[in-house]
Amino acid sequence: MDLSLNEEQRMIAESAAVFLQEKSSSAQLRKVIDAGDGMDRALWQEAVELGWCGVALPENAGGMGLGWRELTLLQEQMGYHLACLPFFDAVVALTPLWQHLSQTGPGLAVVERLAQSGQVCVLGMTVRGELPAAATVTVEGDALVLNGLWNQVGSGTHADVLLLPATLPCGSLGLLEVNAKTEGLSVQALPTVDATRSSAHVAAVNVRLKGSAVLVHGDALKKLWEQTRNLAAIGLAAEQVGVAERALDLAVAYTQERQQFGKPVGSFQGVKHRAAQMLVAVETARSAVYAAAFVADAAGESTDLALFAAQARTEATEAALFCTRESLQLHGGVGFTWEFDPHLFLRRAQSASQRLGTVEQWREVVARQLLDEPEQEHA
Template sequence: MEFRFTEEQQMIRDTAEAFLAEVSTPAAVREAMATERGYSEALWQQISQEMMWPALHIPEACGGLGLGFVELAAMQEQMGRTLLCAPFLSTVGFAVNALLVAGSEAQQSHYLGEIASGKTATLAFMAPGSRPDADAIQVTCAADGDGFLLNGEYRYVLDGHTADILVLAVRAPGSAGVEGVSLFVLPADTAGISRQWLPTMDQTRKQARIVLDKVRVGGDACMGAAGEAWPALAKILDLATVALAAEQVGVAQQSLDSSVAYTTERVQFGRTIASYQAIKHKAADMMLKVEAARSAAYYAACIADEALADRPLGSGLAEAASIAKAYCSEAAFFNAGTGIQLHGGVGITAEYDIQLYFKRAKSTETLLGDAAWHRERLARQLLDGGVA
């Protein structure tokens, strides 16, 4: 396992940094976040058609580039630095990984090809007020002839109101925990599906409520064996967690960089405030947080590559994902919060970008489990072998 970028990976990272610096400016972010869609369709098509980012780790046989998870993590970090308003995490971090892990050959060929060509997708699995574990799945799935009937409600679905393709986690009536879980993939305009945008604190990333009312799907929409999908879904969520952690590294890094830039310009008592020892100590603490988080995130990305290839080291995915999410959640929130302090009273005002990073840091902290939840999960893994 190599713990430094190859020349190709460095080039991908540098290209992403340059492109996002041009298209995901503070003005562009503010313009996109003020809309219900939450992103520019023209920019998404540019990302898909010209940059081919959604196809990054889609196999070449399905129209993708066939690269790995480390490349994906490098790109997610740069997206976090610029607060890119686009359905990339929902489409690639969730739905593409779901199709790679649980999709049949026919499903992969069809849906991954559509995503590579510019369609968006997302994964829905959480009921209102739930935690990101098997008990969060409360939408029911009942056999109906040669198909299934789906009923229930999802919350916290990233870009769920705009996605073209939905991956849905459901359970058999009367089942509980990890038993009876199934995955389905289907077009978002299937009859019986209603979707509603839910405004949240973080305006740069949209979430939605999805309601299924007697949605009938064919057997060919089922991903794998019905009722036996929890191991696959657990792996999918861990892969998404690693991608999210890499994004949090970018949030933490930019919070540090923008705060240092501000303190080197802000003059108080005849000198820049960056020259004061207390400010230097704060910046040093922020740098320590982001470097530790980056190490955890890229180690987890290496393990994710192993897991996607079904190699032995991939068995450590759940542990690596929890370590990365715990470190990166705390780093992003600490750095964004400290950045607001270093900006003084103006840090939380709309005029400055640091408040947007603070909101993204908080929303990503709760998404897929906060640091405390992941440390609890780590304890279960280490002490009794549980991974739920």
Template sequence: MEFAFNEEQLMIQDSAARFLAQASDSHAVRTAMARTDGHDLALWQRISDELCWPALMIPERFGGLGLGFVELAILLEQSGRHLLCAPLFATTCQATPALLLASNPAVQDHWLGAIASGATATLAFASQAGLEADSVQAQAEPCDAGYRLRGSYLQVIDGAQAQLLIVAARTPGSQGEAGISLFALPADSAGVVRTALPTLDQTRRLARIELQDVQVTPAQLLSEAGQGWPLLRDVLHIAAIGLAAEQVGGAQQALDLTLAYTAERRQFGRAISSFQAIKHRCADLMLQLECARSAAWYAACVAQERLDPAGDAAVAGELAEAAATAQIHASEAFFNAAAESIQLHGGVGFTWEYDPHLYFKRARASEQLLGSPALHRERLAAQLFGESL
């Protein structure tokens, strides 16, 4: 596949880079890290009202821009490069794809329009570690009014601040992929308890969410009751692809910081960037980064076909494989670039005043956010041997 941005995509990339270079510079990131909620509401309003990033992938009939996942991936790469502290990833890569793939028009009409106008959203699914159907342990007990939800969710991205929760729960007694349903739940619903969690990466906030007898109606279902796992599985793959694009941006910035510092740092009368050992290490990082970028952009094209109702079904069928491949390469490229950045900065690489430690923390946290490289290798192997992911 030959891949190149068109003129419109290049304009999106350029405008995002210019905006974030100013709005999400090192000072802004560190200021957001010190905030209780982890992001600046005024910045999110600018992103929503002026730039319309949350509306990018939403069809025009819901008030969105009607663009695709590739355009979103362009924004995600720049947001990862600048460590944007905002609920962009959870809203656009988790909640929005779930709503786009939903089969309930009423839920789509209400919430896609709200997100296009700036509402924040996230996905809560795992009650225990894992990305498989068995990680969904919250219960959806049928009752007269619809369902009563009970259970808890771990490590929900921006869960303490989101206005909409897409939650997964299973019918009591069901196991595996059967009996899982997805619900659109306003975060201020009675019985929802949200607790912010301390995190290694302070630029991305996580929360624990508990549902204590939360009443929901069948009208809040995203798809047919008990048949939500195929939708949730694909949403997790799409989110992993979005995360890979973000990781590529972070890896690029970590490498750029390293190149800039080694060009200035002098030892034995010359810049250390002139030493062959330094050149080899930077060249290895660049090779890893370019492999990750190729995998991420191909996966973004596959995700776009999956989200497009008229997309190529054969290409969309590669979603699981493309997501696993992108995550393997992007996670490792980002972590290695961030780790080498600290090493090649020397003693100052460990200090708070320099930025490499911010990228190292983001790289390590992102590596585990939607599955480690080892897990994705296992899933990819299962796919290659004909097993279902």
């Protein structure tokens, strides 16, 4: 498994870094936070125009036809620069669905209409990434009537279109396209630890939809949802690697400037050791993420993908939490103040650690695959 980047991949990472360094600076980040909604809409439009939303989409759907390795490189930069974009919820988490739909004519039309339109489409996925089944659909005449509640939908407040799972009249689960302005649909913004991210409770009360609103259903949806959770976990892990690396860079820069006993704090052996531990955590997590992205591109729906996704998710989560906490400590007393940036990255690391399941839950996934499945086969 060769995890080194080719020339095209390096160009993608470098160009994204240069672009976000200018467009998502600390000053701009704080302007968005002060505005209160956690989204830089001008930056989102520029990202759409750059084609970032279609990096991993097939060329027949208007995308670049690249893979998860390229998408994770963008995600890594999103985390490094703490970009106030719904990129994870509106692009990364939806890419498996777009890839699936683009295999058929009707589905391709949906992808062309939504994926590259500049609209923010958000998947009604729970915080733990499970497939919610509390919502129901009934039939009234020629209309589908949707009722239900979807809790803590990431970027829900920014959504133009919501893709909501619900139980269909036939008893199977379906994924429905719902315009955010549809009568009977309400989106309630929630307070968040991370001011660069938003979350919302979405509720539907007698929302009337056409039959064409059902994009995928039944066993196909269950299979797709499992794959989506694994792939989204890899994308989220890439963002956490970026957060961890930026926390390290902030700590190194500050300890080189801060003086104590007439010397930079960074010259002390104890500080060097802590920075070295942070670097090891970053590089270990990056290797896990790149390996998982490689498997995602090579194996598609392979059962090994869950193992690699779990490894990437756990390594990256722990690296982000460790590095952001260490960075805060190495900044001394000022690390806790609003004027300095370490706390912003700590907030992102903390909030991301709960998305798509905790580290313990992902380790449980690995345990089940390694321990339970062989016993079932033997039986």
